[in-house]
Amino acid sequence: MGDFRLGKCASNKLQKTLEDRISLLPEEILTRIVSFLTLKEAGRTSVVSKALKNAWTYVPELDFNGLAALREMGDNNYRKGLEIERPKFVKWVNKVLDSHHKPSELNSFRICIDLNYSFQDDLDKWV
Structure with a gap:
């Protein structure tokens, strides 16, 4: 099969069809929509629309789970990782x-990772 390429007219029509309509929504609505997402999901939305970038x-x-990623490395590599x-x-x-826009207004904040005393200042700042 050969390559399929859109002609100039078809390409312009497609570009108009793919117009960023999300950016037309008021910021309050965008914020409300994103508030139902996890941090990971919300981060992924930044590529969907300019308005969702931040x-x-x-x-x-906010749920930070560093242990899950480290456990995937296996027991032998856990400490090294x-x-x-x-x-x-x-x-x-x-x-x-x-x-974060308003870290003092978070509903929940969870961090899962083994930390030692060298991170005491960071821990104090988070809490």
């Missing part, structure tokens, strides 16, 4: 909290 910053429930990934995980949590 909508994840309004998610009212933890030492490498723990600082990255803490940095990511800090970045999300710094970017």
